[in-house]
Amino acid sequence: MGELQLRKVSKRFGPTRALHEIDLDIPSGHMTAVLGPSGCGKTTLLRCVAGFESLDAGEIWVAGGRIDNLRPERRNIAVVPQEGALFPHLTVARNIAYGLRRFARKSDRVSEVLELVGLPGYEKRMPHELSGGQQQRVALARAMAPHPALILLDEPFSALDASLRADLRAQVRQALAADEATAVLVTHDQEEALSVADKVAVMCEGQIQQVDIPTQLYSRPTNEWVARFVGEAVMVPAQVRSGRAETSLGNLPVDVADGTARIMVRPEQIQLDHTAVSGPTATIAHIEYFGHDTLVDLQLSDGMEVTARILGAAPQVGQEVSVSVSGDVVAYQADKPLITEKAA
Known part of the structure; x- marks a missing residue:
């Protein structure tokens, strides 16, 4: 797993400034939530890290290597989208094993990550046989399976019922910690960010307003906007x-x-x-x-x-x-x- 470092990251879409000189450090093995309202640039930030968008300026480093000049498939980054996007024609085991290269080790790793996400024995299930929460856990297991340097979670709980979100958040946090994964969670949900992340980066208008541990962010917001947005x-x-x-x-x-x-x-x-x-x-x-x-x-x-x-x-x-x-x-x-x- 690897540390993520963003240095003066900027991105425009025509006249619209989506990101402006973003600096952010995420230690190896930690989860950081990027929190902000719709349109603040948080999803653009995730897409730039993943390689789905190119930078106008700045640098992105993962595990000590610069990656902003690499194609997405060469960055060793996994993405968990809002809706798990599992292959509907593949079993759970084959979905998870899709990105694993060594056939001899596939079954062991599949069983290992299914245990981590709380779905042992689900290898032969088909995606349509799973609940929404179970599908998201399989999507997380698929992202974790090849031991990527970084896992990006793009509002992975937003499509779920409120009654499911709290339990799934806790399970995802536990699974990532057990696998010592480095992760970035993009969300507009303050409760979600404060409850699962080691640190929270609050964004507004393409800039980071404050990066802090949840308790400090809530009790000592750096300005009035952060104070009103967080709680x-x-x-x-x-x-x-x-x-x-x-x-x-x-x-x-x-x-x-x-x-x-x-x-x-x-x-x-x-x-x-x-x-x-x-x-x-x-x-x-x-x-x-x-x-x-x-x-x-x-x-x-x-x-x-x-x-x-x-x-x-x-x-x-x-x-x-x-x-x-x-x-x-x-x-x-x-x-x-x-x-x-x-x-x-």
Whole structure:
């Protein structure tokens, strides 16, 4: 398996800039998710790494060798598409063995990767006899079988029912880790990226905004756009004085210079107390119950609207409560803009 390195990778389609000077390092044996909204360039990035698109500028290195000048079949890269694209006339075993060169070792490797993806004994099944999730696992096994330097997964769970996705994500992550595979997962699903990847690269308008481990990405987003895209964010205007941000939610400790700022608070950080109203107050405007938690829309005393996520029973609509913030918050000032440039 090999490390993936992208250096100043750029790509245009006519006047549209799809990728702009992308730098990215993925260590050997790790999975990195490339996360972003539709049209941000993440699929173009995957296609450039695979060799399906040529670069306008930059370099791509895998396992210490430069590959951007090689044809796709010479890059030693496997791709798992959105829909497994199995050969319908071949058995599971023959689908997986398709890319294996040494006949004597085919059956052993086929059995090995089927064990890794949780489908032992499925060698003789035909694709139409498998569920959607099983087909995707066979597609993954086929990609893993020849020990490629890199595996690219192009939104491989998007065609599946929501009830299947979580289980399949965990199985795919476990299989790749057991095989010590280096992988890139392209997705627009934040939950998917945060739950399976060692690191997440967030893209917007053809550029990478932040690369970080999931916990750091969620708790310390580098700018407001990342904060809003990765999870839900409550942005509160503030005036910072001597390390304290004066906000409608109270005075909060921050690590930025004095002046105006916007404070990012996650909804689950907003605490409600309806037994003893004191400090900043709010009125319950709306309640949305989800079983495992409840979203509570609040109108603060100064008229600002925010959303809290709480466990257990919520206060009644119209009730006045006190509000406070638990945990660390992040402050943004003018020196932390969206990392992007206008296309020329």
